[in-house]
Amino acid sequence: MDYSKYLNNTIRSVKPSGIRRFFDIVNEMDDVISLSIGEPDFRTPWHVRKAGIDSLENGKTWYTPNRGFKTLCSEISTFVKRKYDLDYSADSEILVTVGGSEALDVAIRCLVNPGDEVLVHQPSFVCYEPLTSMSGGSTVVIDTKATNNFRLTAQELEAAITEKSKVLILSYPNNPTGAIMEKKDLEALCDVIIKHDLIVISDEIYSELTYKGNHVSIASLPMMRERTIVINGFSKAFAMTGWRLGYAMGPKEIIGMMTKLHQYCIMSAPTVAQYAAIEALRNGDKDIEQMRNEYDMRRRFVVGSFNAMGLDCFEPCGAFYCFPCIKSTGLSSEEFCTRLLHSKHVAIVPGDAFGDCGEGFVRVSYSYSLKHLTEAIGRIKEFLQEL
Ligand code: PMP
Numbered sequence: 100m101d102y103s104k105y106l107n108n109t110i111r112s113v114k115p116s117g118i119r120r121f122f123d124i125v126n127e128m129d130d131v132i133s134l135s136i137g138e139p140d141f142r143t144p145w146h147v148r149k150a151g152i153d154s155l156e157n158g159k160t161w162y163t164p165n166r167g168f169k170t171l172c173s174e175i176s177t178f179v180k181r182k183y184d185l186d187y188s189a190d191s192e193i194l195v196t197v198g199g200s201e202a203l204d205v206a207i208r209c210l211v212n213p214g215d216e217v218l219v220h221q222p223s224f225v226c227y228e229p230l231t232s233m234s235g236g237s238t239v240v241i242d243t244k245a246t247n248n249f250r251l252t253a254q255e256l257e258a259a260i261t262e263k264s265k266v267l268i269l270s271y272p273n274n275p276t277g278a279i280m281e282k283k284d285l286e287a288l289c290d291v292i293i294k295h296d297l298i299v300i301s302d303e304i305y306s307e308l309t310y311k312g313n314h315v316s317i318a319s320l321p322m323m324r325e326r327t328i329v330i331n332g333f334s335k336a337f338a339m340t341g342w343r344l345g346y347a348m349g350p351k352e353i354i355g356m357m358t359k360l361h362q363y364c365i366m367s368a369p370t371v372a373q374y375a376a377i378e379a380l381r382n383g384d385k386d387i388e389q390m391r392n393e394y395d396m397r398r399r400f401v402v403g404s405f406n407a408m409g410l411d412c413f414e415p416c417g418a419f420y421c422f423p424c425i426k427s428t429g430l431s432s433e434e435f436c437t438r439l440l441h442s443k444h445v446a447i448v449p450g451d452a453f454g455d456c457g458e459g460f461v462r463v464s465y466s467y468s469l470k471h472l473t474e475a476i477g478r479i480k481e482f483l484q485e486l
Contacts, residue, residue, distance in 0.1 A: 109232065109233055109235070110233060112232075113229045113232060113233060114229070116225045116452070118225060118448055118452045121135075121436065121446075121448060121449065121452065122135070124437070124440065125440065125446045128440070128444065130444050131440070131444045131445070131446050132444060132445050132446070132471065132474055132475045132478065133445075133446040133467075133475075134445065134446065134447050134463045134464050134465070134467060134472070134475050135446040135447055135448050135462075135464060136464055136466060137274060137420075137464060137466075138334065138335075138340040138466065139334075139335060139338035139340065139390065139419070139466055140466045140467055140468065141338040141390055141393075142338060143337060143338050143339050143342070143375070144337065144338070144379070144383060144386040146378060146382060147337060147339070147375045147376075147378050147379045147383060147386075148375065149378075150374050150375045150377065150378035150379075151342070151371045151372065151374055151375035153374070154370070154371055154374035154375075155371055159370060159371075159374065160370060160371075161370060162366055162367045162370065163195075163367040163368070163370050163373055164367065165358055165361060165362045165366065165367055166193065166194055166195060166358055167193070167194065167195025167346070167367065167368055167373060168195070168373050168377070169189060169190075170377055171195055171373050171376055171377050171380075172189035172190070172193045172195065173189040174376075174377050174380040174381060175187075175189070175193050175195075175346055175348075175380065176188065176189045176193060177380070178380045179316075179329075179331070179348065182306075182307075182313075182314075183306070183313075183314060183315070183316040183319055184316075184319045185316055185318055185319055185324075185329065185348065186324070187348040187349075188351070191351040191354065191355070192348055192349060192350065192351050192354050193346055193347070193348050193354065194346060194347045194348075194354050194357050194358050194361060195344065195345075195346050195367075195368045195373065195376075196332075196344075196345045196346055196347060196361060196365070196368055197343045197344070197345070197365055197368050197369070198332055198334060198343045198344065198345040199302065199304045199330050199331065199332035199334065199345035200226065200345065201345065201361070201365060201368075202330045202331075202332070202345045202346060202347040202357075203226060203227070203230060203300065203302060203330055204226075204230050205347070205357045205360050205361055205364075206300050206328045206330065206347055206349075206353075206357060207227075207230045207231055207234055207236075207266075207300065208230075208234050208360060209353060209356045209357050209360060210265065210266050210298060210300070210328075210353070211231060211234040211235065211236035211265070211266065212235065212236070213234075213235030213236065214235070214236070214237075214263065215235075215236040215237075215263060215265040215266070216236065216237055216238070216239050216261060216263040216264045216265060216266075217231045217236050217237070217238050217239070217264075217265065217266045217267075217268060218238075218239050218241060218256065218259055218260070218264055218266065218267045218268065218297070219231070219238045219239070219240055219241065219268050220240075220241045220242075220243050220251045220255075220268075220269070220270070221240050221241070221242060221243065221453060221454025221455070221456050221457065222243070222249070222273075222275050222276055222422070222450060222453035222454045222456060222457035222460070223268075223270045223273060223274070223275075223453055223454060224270055224274045224275075224302065224453070225452065225453065227268045227270070228240075236265075236266075239259050239261070239264065240259075240454060240455075240456075241255050241256065241259045242255075242454070242455075242456035243255065243276075243278070243456070244456075245411075245413055245424060245460075248278055248413050248414075249273060249276040249278035249413070249422070250271075250278055250279075250280055250284050251269070251280070251284075251288065252284075252287070253287040253288055253290065253291050256288055256291050256292075257291050260291070260295050260297075264295060264297060265297065265298065266297065266298050266299070266300060267292060267297050267298075267299045267300070268299075268300045268301075268302065269288075269299055269300070269301045269302065269317060270301075270302040271303070271305075271417065272303075272305035272306065272308060272309055272314070272416070272417020272418040273305075273417065273418060274305065274418050274420060274453075275420050275422055275448070275450065275452075275453045275457065275462035276415060276420065276422040276460075276462075277398075277415020277416065277417055277418050277419075277420045277421055277422060278413075278415060278416070278417065279309055279311065279314070279416045279417040280315070280317075281312065281315065282315045282320075285315060285317045285320055286320060288317070289317070289320050289321075289322070289323055292323070292326065293322055293323075293326075296326075297326070298326050298327070298328070299317060299318075299323070299326060299327040299328070300327075300328050300330060301316065301317050301318060301327055301328070301329050301330065302330045303316055303329055303330060303331050304330065304331055304332050304334065304335055304345070305335050305417055305418040305419075306331060306336070307335065307336035307387050307391065308335060308336070308391060308394060308417055308418055308419060309416065309417045310391070310394075310395045310398060310416050310417065311416040314417075316329055318348075318349075324350075325350055327349060328347055328348070328349035328353060328354075328357075329347070329348045329349065330345065330346075330347055331345065331346055331348075332344060332345025332346060333345065333372075333376050333379060335418075335419075336379075336383075336387055337376075337379045337383055337386065337387070338386075338390065339372070339375070339376070339379070342369065342371075342372035342375060342376070343368070343369055343372060344368055344369065344372040344373065344375075344376050345368075394419050394465065394466070396469070397419075397465040397467070397469060397472055398415065398419070398421065398465055400465075400469065400472060400473075400476075401421055401463060401465045401472060401476065402414060402415065402421050404476045404480075405421065405423040405463075408479070408480055408483055409427060409483070410423040410424060410425055410427065410428075410483075411423065411424045411427075412424070419464055419465050419466040420462050420463065420464050420465070421462075421463050421465065422450065422457075422460050422461070422462055422463070423460065423461060423463065424459055424460050425459060425460065425461055426459040428483070428486055430486075431449075431451075431458065431459075432449035432450045432451050432457065432458055432459060432460060432461055433449045433451065435449070435461060436448065436449045436461060438482070439478075439479065439482050442482060442485070443478040443479070443481060443482045444478070445475050445478045445479060445482070447461045447462060447463050447464075448461065448462040449461060449462075450462060
């Protein structure tokens with residue numbers, strides 16, 4: 100049967116993710132040592148799992164309010180005030196979602212009208228472009244540069260703006276580069292954002308994994324709260340990827356619209372996960388710190404190793420990725436990763452999976468044990484020597 104006539108044309112025209120294509124090859128091979136995943140290797144802290152288990156044992160298995168439990172929204176409000184000096188009302192300015200992923204989808208769908216332009220800096224996470232095009236908008240890609248440590252500059256932003264520009268998606272700490280934006284970098288952007296009356300979707304899912312100073316949210320800067328939707332969640336900070344819980348925060352008019360959409364497509368985020376998340380926010384500071392310290396140690400090891408091998412790697416100060424440059428090998432990112440995979444059985448992700456300007460780089464996740472990392476780094480070293 101030919102299904103093409105039944106399928107939605109917009110969704111059909113979206114390209115599948117470049118990461119997936121690469122994983123399809125990895126999955127067919129045995130004995131692969133992987134530095135390719137984008138999730139914590141830690142288990143969810145026990146007291147957080149226990150809170151989820153307790154809720155099930157007590158039969159708390161019903162829908163929650165559409166926005167999420169009031170208690171959870173209050174804990175989120177307290178957490179983001181304490182950590183990032185953000186002020187959001189638990190009653191009207193926070194929406195609990197199915198991961199940061201749903202928050203991004205719903206935010207984009209609530210803001211973008213057909214014909215609108217969404218500014219996206221790259222290399223970056225893979226969902227922004229497809230979600231925008233599925234909303235009828237188009238993305239204007241801004242290439243960030245290794246020479247600027249992959250930070251988005253005000254000049255780069257200004258140069259990309261047209262009269263159709265409406266939304267800027269800001270994604271720091273960044274996947275795949277590990278770049279962060281410091282306060283001064285964000286302040287420089289704010290002038291341009293305000294001058295051109297843009298609205299910002301700020302994906303801060305890695306905010307707790309910042310290794311130099313504290314994370315700064317753009318929404319905490321003057322006159323930005325009213326024009327920013329902050330996306331965050333539990334996946335990375337609390338090692339809770341499988342629980343599927345995130346949240347969006349913003350002006351009540353926008354969060355209200357997003358809640359309407361969420362109500363029709365999701366109803367409410369998973370109940371068991373919401374109980375666990377309340378515990379995570381109340382008593383999880385120490386867990387975050389322990390995991391962050393461990394990532395930081397691995398980060399230093401991996402970045403040091405790449406630089407020692409002659410693959411230039413700027414210092415990533417956030418998330419759990421490094422993004423070494425492989426141009427000196429003369430191979431493309433895809434060739435480098437494919438050959439490394441076949442000859443040494445090490446999986447890393449070609450940088451161009453995160454946008455064309457990622458060509459010449461590879462994404463290496465250090466969300467693995469030191470033993471695993473040491474083995475993989477040893478094999479990459481051999482690979483380079485044999486090239
Ligand atoms: N944003 C970024 C930058 C990510 O890397 C990810 C997951 N890899 C997400 C959002 C979505 O995370 P989740 O849906 O698990 O909260």
